Amino acid sequence: MKVHHLNTGTMCPVGRRLVNGTGSLFQRARMVCHCLLVETNDGLALVDTGIGLGDIATPARLGRRWLRQTAPRLDPAETALEQVKALGYSPNDVRHVLLTHLDRDHAGGVPDFPHAKVHVHRAEYDMAVLGKPAAPEGRYITQQWQHGPSWQFYGEGGEDWFGFRGVRALGDREPDILMIPLAGHTPGHCGIAVRSAGTWLLHAGDSYFFHGQLEAKVRMPLVLGYFQRKADMDRKARIANQERLRALKLGHGARVTIFNSHDPVDYENCRCGAH
Numbered sequence: 569m570k571v572h573h574l575n576t577g578t579m580c581p582v583g584r585r586l587v588n589g590t591g592s593l594f595q596r597a598r599m600v601c602h603c604l605l606v607e608t609n610d611g612l613a614l615v616d617t618g619i620g621l622g623d624i625a626t627p628a629r630l631g632r633r634w635l636r637q638t639a640p641r642l643d644p645a646e647t648a649l650e651q652v653k654a655l656g657y658s659p660n661d662v663r664h665v666l667l668t669h670l671d672r673d674h675a676g677g678v679p680d681f682p683h684a685k686v687h688v689h690r691a692e693y694d695m696a697v698l699g700k701p702a703a704p705e706g707r708y709i710t711q712q713w714q715h716g717p718s719w720q721f722y723g724e725g726g727e728d729w730f731g732f733r734g735v736r737a738l739g740d741r742e743p744d745i746l747m748i749p750l751a752g753h754t755p756g757h758c759g760i761a762v763r764s765a766g767t768w769l770l771h772a773g774d775s776y777f778f779h780g781q782l783e784a785k786v787r788m789p790l791v792l793g794y795f796q797r798k799a800d801m802d803r804k805a806r807i808a809n810q811e812r813l814r815a816l817k818l819g820h821g822a823r824v825t826i827f828n829s830h831d832p833v834d835y836e837n838c839r840c841g842a843h
């Protein structure tokens with residue numbers, strides 16, 4: 569399958585060294601919203617959607633504190649919608665939107681593809697949409713799904729995938745896209761695996777924030793570590809899954825490329841590798 573790596577929302581928090589681990593304290597950091605546009609047997613599929621046009625039109629809905637801390641660029645040209653068009657597709661060609669979870673910087677583009685089926689873990693839907701159990705206050709931006717998308721849900725079942733469990737998101741017509749539960753950041757957080765050119769990509773969402781976390785020894789940038797801790801709904805579960813990802817990379821790194829949502833190093837490596 570042909571896969572395009574898109575950055576659908578640059579964020580520029582202060583204190584580059586403490587966020588990216590490189591550069592000066594006084595520079596702005598760079599974080600991305602790493603999404604995939606995948607040409608499948610069943611039309612285009614978008615893996616995560618980043619910041620959407622509705623967020624850019626009404627930034628206040630993203631929350632003042634979040635805006636201040638992450639300093640998103642809010643450039644319409646970065647939205648998935650505009651990038652889909654720039655690649656020569658119609659937004660209606662996007663038939664599936666697969667979400668790692670429903671946080672604002674992942675679900676913002678959902679209303680830009682109102683005809684797409686939206687795939688998400690049931691536990692994520694239950695908390696974010698139904699409030700069962702109630703989400704921490706201000707965690708989710710309900711306007712991002714007030715248009716009433718057509719949802720499709722996942723649980724913990726599925727087939728074995730390198731020791732993880734994965735469900736074929738698009739059914740048997742497309743065996744090469746799997747939803748893989750990786751709880752911790754949120755209860756229904758998933759990774760999404762896509763096979764391309766004989767190897768696998770694993771979009772690990774927010775199951776880790778810094779590429780070094782999949783290495784043997786890591787010096788986590790201080791502020792990034794703070795962002796991560798603050799966002800963890802179940803820190804123990806997230807760290808356990810991060811360990812599983814580290815083992816996956818160690819054992820199968822030649823066959824599986826793992827990357828997270830916001831790390832610019834992971835993003836540039838994927839772009840250069842042209843997966």
Ligand SMILES: [Zn+2]
Pocket residue numbers: 671673674774829830
């Ligand atoms: Zn995120």
